[in-house]
Amino acid sequence: MASLRVLPMRLSIMTMLVLMLTMALARPATGAVTRGLPKNPEHDPFYQPPAGFESQAPGSILRQRKVGAAIFGLIPDPVEAHQLLYRTTAINGSAIATVTTVFKPKSPKKDRFISFHTAYDSSAAICNPSYNYQLGAPQTDLISSVEMFIIQAYLLLGYVVASPDYEGPDVAFSPGHLEGMGVLDSMRAVSNFKDTLGLTSGKPMIVGTGYSGGAIATGWAASLQPAYAPELDIRGWVQGGTPANLTGTLLFIDNTAFSGFIPAAVAGLNKPSTYAAQLSPLINRILTPKGRKTLEFANSHCAVGDLLGFAEQSLFSKDIQTLGWDLLNNPTIRSVLSQNTMGVNKKETPTAPVFVYHATQDEIIPYSNATTLVTSWCHNGADVKFTTYGNGGHATTEVIALPDAIKFVEAAFNGTAAHGCSQNTELKSTLNPVALGVELEPVLTKLLEALASAGKQDANIKKNIDVLKTHVS
Secondary structure, three states, rough: OOOHHHHHHHHHHHHHHHHHHHHHHHOOOOOOOOOOOOOOOHHHHHHHHOOOOOHHOOOOOOEEHHHHHHHEOOEEOOOOOEEEEEEEEEHHHHOOEEEEEEEEEOOOOOOOOEEEEEEOOOOOHHHHHHHEEEOOOOOOOHEEEEHHHHOOOHHHHHEEEEEEEOOOEEEEEEOOHOOOOOOHHHHHHHHHHHHOOOOOOOOOEEEEEEOOHHHHHHHHHHHHHHHHHOOOEEEEEEOOOOOOOOHHHOOOOOOOOOOOOHHHHHHOOOOOOOOHHHHHHHHHHHEHHHHHHHHHHOOOOOHHHHHOOOOOOOOOOOOOOHHHHHHHHOOOHHHHHHHHHHOOOOOOOOOOOOEEEOOOOOOOOHHHHHHHHHHHHHOOOEEEEEEOOOOOOHHHHHHHHHHHHHHHHHHHHHHOOOOOOEEEOOOOOOOOHHHHHOOHHHHHHHHHHHHHHHHHHHHHHHHHHHHHHHHHO
């Protein structure tokens, strides 16, 4: 059970982050590059692979450049930053290319790096982490912007950190195999970039980490690594708030304040690099004009816009698609969703230790996603540490769990992560001041949903919510 003894460590991490901000404000980023404002990835030639790249091995570096990194696009980050365009693989096995951003602290550890998978949860190019990380970039994806603080914690501990655009060139949110291969090929590319990074080994130790949408990429990379990239020296994986079952998550958030994630996921599953060949004929046939408009919006906006645009709406409404609830009985839909359920294939079991954590009151990803996944992986022989957070919701848990995540990362690199499967619960009692604080998130979420629901009936409340949405967007 968590107690007051964890507060000093949490406070020290916050102190480090504040110190990093102070340092950044005090001096310019190391090796900052002045090339004008960053270009939208759709118009930036750097993102386009050279002719013949298909013949290169997965993880091959196709282009490289030094960039100025920033916090919130405005505060120069005092680290060296590089971007690598690398070759990776689409769902059908064809060659595609995407970008990873590599952050190198002033005095880095020379035999290891962190692969950090931010939860950009969007299917539009302007949401790419590589775009949002750059100095001068408009902060189109607020999730990546906020998670930049977590990256700073790892940088302050001396780790090189790589953060890939694991959704690929089509920006496909939710297809696990695509994202997993994108992560693993980023790791290969960073390993190939060892001389510039000052890494002393051609086979550096790696720990991968991600939360929420980033845990899709992390969990699938962990699952695919033994077969797809067995040569990588993976020491461990950290994943929290994992959407292991897309069907379960869909049903959990449909017609809630978080239903805006659904069109983005549908758009991601329907990209050319994922399942468009199977899904597009069906989707084109069943979408209503409103449904088409919703999907077009998801293909051009980031998570916050998606959440505001589709809040309290249902994918199963016949205003969106003509099949209604029969959508889930369609064989093509069932097949795609089944392929994106983590932990069902014994051959896709992680061989490196995994730290999984989840809040029982998570209002976006059902707790059963985590328990079912952990049970399956443990049954198949994986080494899993599973921590339940008995208080708090989805957003707060990523922050509260950071000290435990860092502790596991360091144990994994040191080879002391426990083998076998274990479970523990933190923040079990609201008498704990930390638990009492994080308990507010689920309460506020329920209040927001109640207000939105009342707004459908009460013209005055609805007017206030519409005004709020206008100002937020």
